[in-house]
Amino acid sequence: MEPILIKDVLIMAENTLRGDLLIEHSEFAGVGEVVRDKSGIVIDGRNYAAVPGFANAHTHAAMTLFRGYAEDMPLMEWLENKIWPLEKKLKPKHVYAGTKLACVEMLKTGCTVFTDMYFYAEEIAKAVEDCGIRACISSAFFDFFSEDILEESMKRVEKDIKNLSNRKLIIPAVGPHAPYTVSLEGLNRAKEVAEENNALLHFHLAETEKEVKEFEKKNGKKVVKVLDEIGFLNKRLTVAHAIWLEKEEIRILAERGVSVAHCPVSNMKLGSGVFNYRGMLEAGVNVCLGTDGAASNNSLSILEEMKFAALLQKVYRNDLEFKAEYVFRAATENGYRALKLRGGKIEKGYIADFALYNLNSVSFCPNHNLLANLVYSASNSVVYTFVNGIPVVENGYFMGDVEKELKVMEDARKAAEELCQ
Ligand SMILES: [Zn+2]
Known part of the structure; x- marks a missing residue:
């Protein structure tokens, strides 16, 4: 997997900070420092909050x-x-x-x-x-x-x-x-x-x-x-x-x-x-x-x-x-x-399991307190979810594809109908 760089994102680390987030080899390789000229995937993070998974x-x-x-x-x-x-x-x-x-x-x-x-x-x-x-x-x-x-x-x-x-x-x-x-x-x-x-x-x-x-x-x-x-x-x-x-x-x-x-x-x-x-x-x-x-x-x-x-x-x-x-x-x-995993935090060396939330959604507006907004008001504002450094939700959809998501639901619906008959 090529490196992923999320530019200028609000990062929910021990202290919330704004900066770049770099993911390499399934881990956080850079948290907050500004990264220049990195090949790989680049995501504009200005409207997102990066939150541990x-x-x-x-x-x-x-x-x-x-x-x-x-x-x-x-x-x-x-x-x-x-x-x-x-x-x-x-x-x-x-x-x-x-x-x-x-x-x-x-x-x-x-x-x-x-x-x-x-x-x-x-x-x-x-x-x-x-x-x-x-x-x-x-x-x-x-x-x-x-x-x-x-x-x-x-x-x-x-x-x-x-x-x-x-x-x-x-x-x-x-x-x-x-x-x-x-x-x-x-x-x-x-x-x-x-x-x-x-x-x-x-x-x-x-x-x-x-x-x-x-x-x-x-x-x-x-x-x-x-x-x-x-x-x-x-x-x-x-x-x-x-x-x-x-x-x-x-x-x-x-x-x-x-x-x-x-x-x-x-x-x-x-x-x-x-x-x-x-x-x-x-x-x-x-x-x-x-x-x-x-x-x-x-x-x-x-x-x-x-x-x-x-x-x-x-x-x-x-x-x-x-x-x-x-x-x-x-x-x-x-x-x-x-689970004995080095995860659940956005910190250098931790596994890159995290999500990007859309700060341009009503439940995050205004953003006086990111933690309070997450716990008490955030609803469906996840735009990306990364597991092991790989995006599995993109642009709000599973695998970035509404058709794939609909197929999962269709299969589940069929299974449920079969069981409840
Ligand atoms: Zn139980």
């Missing part, structure tokens, strides 16, 4: 196919009567089409990497590579406390992890679903496979009050205590939700270096509960942001997620000094930290 730290990408399919129902009724019957009919081609739609949606809202948990890892990987986004793909499994199912699942998981390894845009992860669907033995095995293959771990934790109460009744101890005792908590692990935890449990997560994917919209929509954001920050937990799947969100926009995350703390916890900066960091550098 977002990391969507927890989603089920292919669930875009179920967007708006079942609304306004209690969680279990929703899962049992609506979502699970559809998921039974899922074929690899549906997952491919749904994941592609998700990738395009995320790229167009400035997201450059996502952590996924769903079925058919290879189809997800194909969609990710075809779209040019980066992803941490978890090979998801349940064992429902059965040894036979566990053995069968682990064979598939190990195979998935091998297939997902050594691919440029993909980070492999083992994805035991949740404490109420996977045995402690299953979690142990997941951890071992992750260690043996240098993969990450992705898991749902303490999403509902009922689930943690039942766990405690069954095991006689708090869920985080038990997970810690079996050595499941470590730096490879990202847990989604983490709502129903006590102070001591939060402290343990911080101490073990576990990352947490906070998913405020899904938590609000399913009435799951309210995240203790301040408690997590004070304990030093690496808090990231996730959208969860489109069936419970219904959008995959981290821009929206930042706003909801901040507002939820203000209204529910009366935390009026909760800063926009917290959610911005969560969405960018913390998300990349969870």
